[in-house]
Amino acid sequence: MDVSTLIMVTLAAAATLAAYLRDPGLPLLGLKTGLQLFWFIFPRLLAALILTGMLQVLVSPELVSRWLGREAGVRGILLGFVAGILTPGGPMVSFPIVAVFYQSGAALSALVAYVTSWSLFGFQRVLVWELPFMGGPFVLARVLPTLAVPILAGLLVRLVYHE
Numbered sequence: 001m002d003v004s005t006l007i008m009v010t011l012a013a014a015a016t017l018a019a020y021l022r023d024p025g026l027p028l029l030g031l032k033t034g035l036q037l038f039w040f041i042f043p044r045l046l047a048a049l050i051l052t053g054m055l056q057v058l059v060s061p062e063l064v065s066r067w068l069g070r071e072a073g074v075r076g077i078l079l080g081f082v083a084g085i086l087t088p089g090g091p092m093v094s095f096p097i098v099a100v101f102y103q104s105g106a107a108l109s110a111l112v113a114y115v116t117s118w119s120l121f122g123f124q125r126v127l128v129w130e131l132p133f134m135g136g137p138f139v140l141a142r143v144l145p146t147l148a149v150p151i152l153a154g155l156l157v158r159l160v161y162h163e
Helices: 003-022 026-058 061-068 074-086 091-103 108-121 123-134 136-146 149-160
Strands: none
Touching: 003 026, 026 091, 061 074, 074 108, 074 149, 091 108, 108 136, 108 149, 123 136
């Protein structure tokens, strides 16, 4: 069992114990709620994992290395930046994609730019959540000052890890 799984199991056990100490009926209610969430997430997770597997067999390591590898340089960072913005969905989509790119030879700098860009500017989140709830002025005030962050992060990784 890896460390992150061990931590999650420990936290789940501690929360179950805390729920039981509060009210012995709460762990069963919590389990039922957790299983409902599982059945809600399961189809998305399954689709994301299948997508990841298909990307692994469809995208050649040579292509990934050429466009996102160390030899791609700043171009790879910029492509990671744009790909992060354009990747829809949550971490069930983006992180399996990052894993496939990493295993196929993408440079850390391009992957850091991708994840940072996805985290900050995912177009789906901006269009569906930020614009309707907060409005255009807020979105511009949040996005414009941080546009350079993913590129700078990628360049810093390139510098620190000598890519």
